[in-house]
Amino acid sequence: MNEQELVLGIELGSTRIKTVLIDSNWKPVASGSYTWQDSQVDGFWSYPLDDAWQGLKTSVQTLLGNYAEGSPGTTPRIAAAGISGMMHGYLALDARDNLLVPFRTWRNNKTHRASKELSTLFQFPIPQRWSIAHLYEAILNKEAHVPHLARLTTLAGYIHYKLTGRFVLGINEASGMFPVDPATQTYNAQYVKRFDQLLEEAHLPFRLLDLLPEVLPHGTEAGKILDEAAADLDPAGTLAAGTPLCPPEGDAGTGMIATNSIRPRTANVSAGTSAFAMVVLEHPLSGHHEAIDVFLTPHGESVAMAHSNNCTSDLNDWISLLTESSRILGAQTSTGGECSQGDSFSRLLPLALQGEADAGGLTVIPYRSGEHLTGFTDGIPLLLRSSDARFSVANLMRAHLFSALAAMRIGLDVLRDREGAVLERITGHGGFFTTPEVGQKMAAAVIGCDCSVMETAGEGGSWGMALLAAFLKDRGGNLPDYLDKVFSGASVQTVSPAPEDLEGFATYYRRYKAALAAERSAVDALT
DSSP states (O other): OEEEEEEEEEEEOSSEEEEEEEOTTSOEEEEEEEEOOOEEETTEEEOOHHHHHHHHHHHHHHHHHHHHHHSTTEEEEEEEEEEEEOOSOBEEEOTTOOBSSOOBOTTOOOOHHHHHHHHHHHTSOOOTTSHHHHHHHHHHTTOTTGGGOOEEEOHHHHHHHHHHSOOEEEHHHHTTTSOEETTTTEEOHHHHHHHHHHHHHTTOSOOHHHHSOEEEOTTSOOOBOOHHHHHHHOTTSSSOTTOBBOOOEEHHHHHHHHTTOOSTTOEEEEESSSEEEEEEOSSOOSSOOTTOEEEEOTTSOEEEEEEESOSSHHHHHHHHHHHHHHHHTTOBOTTSOBOOHHHHHHHHGGGGGGSOTTGGGEEEEOOSSOBGGGTBSSOOOEEEEOTTOOOOHHHHHHHHHHHHHHHHHHHHHHHHHHHOOOOSEEEEESGGGOSTTHHHHHHHHHHTSEEEEETTTTSOHHHHHHHHHHHHHHTOSSHHHHHHHHHTTOOEEEEOOOHHHHHHHHHHHHHHHHHHHHHHHHHHHHO
16 A cells, blocks of 8 residues: 655634645645634633534544545555644633633624733734733733633644644744744744733733743744544544644734745735735834734744734625525525535625626625724624615625625725835635635725735635645745745736726725714614
8 A cells, every 4th residue: 555645734714624635746635624603602702622622623534534535545644734723812721721711712802902002002003803912901801810821822822732732833823912023033022021011010920921832933843743632633543643743823824825925025815704915014114003913924024914803704694594595495406406505605606796896786794793993892794775776696795795805905005005005916815715706806806906816725724734834844944935836837817906896896895984884883782
């Protein structure tokens, strides 16, 4: 039986826990997936960690089963692996590694006071979803668990810690917990000192560096899978104890890796449950802006990000509703089967290209949660239409796709208007771009520049994480140069925004911003 050396990438995303195996040519050979859903616990968006473990095991075992089915007569050997997860949030542990409060995700917009005070203190933007904002808000609110803190990490950092015993993070993920200095490649010493003064004033028994994971550069081994963890994830032993892991990363970092966007002047947009556009900077920003995050690439370069909490969640709910309606009415596929969610996406989303340029008078506010870019702590999804609106499926799909990126566009406007940033081309990645052409054309119209999509656009962050693990295995030297080898010869499709789409979105964008008043009334009335 032939042996094949493979690399494993894992990403605990907002809707799926996805795993992928890649070969020595960096091509995916098998994948696995587990769908999960956040919910509110004690007023915070959260996921049960038991579900994370069950989902990880299910995804890994599905992956290995799919590999065995697709590669009969071949024995896989996993030479390296890596863990990625949704960035930021608050995973607080005591000295015995017990969870002190349910995991608080990036989706929570309840840290405005902490975000504002820390941004002023550091003269550096601290977004609400960053771990340090969660921590300081808990301190300001005198939450009972705070004095018992011993470790603070992210979801990827937590899973990695449990698998290897190493309390570490990659540089991109770490820079979403607390500002990281590009020069030292670790937490900014000046800001650490200022925060420690706040801890001292609050009479807390720890200092910041007591809590935070160690920052590791890529190309550095970040631990090996422990015996017990390997047996739990894969009783068959394909994922063996002792498998080396690269530093864990966030989904923004894996998005940059998966689009080869880590050199200065490159840009990418990742769109799925949330949407974020990232521009790798040549020079520091002239000032700090509440709408713009500044963190680091997995290689340690500064990045400006426009991030919106809400992207396709509301669209997904509408697709589910329309799928259910089709089943009730007895609709079938061309092969005679029952209509599935995947069928609905592939059939309905392309209709957006047939809709009217401005979506025919329909306006969507897709806020399933709060949206910091427009000032909302909580959200209520809304569909608004004027009395003369053309309420068609095509216009509905177009309105949803426009709105999925509209809040992110507000952040990009700040970057362009106040910093003079010029975006000529952006590379798309994530579920939004899975349906051929549709997401790409809509993104080009919303962002206002050329939009490129690679053949791997739908592979997701697990593939980007696998590339970082392959970089560890191959001892690749310089990460940007290594990625250039990975992507040499890659198929890339680029579209320019059509003038009618630009004009249509401009009209839609004015309606969207005006409709935020209705969103405010709905939130005030219903939450």
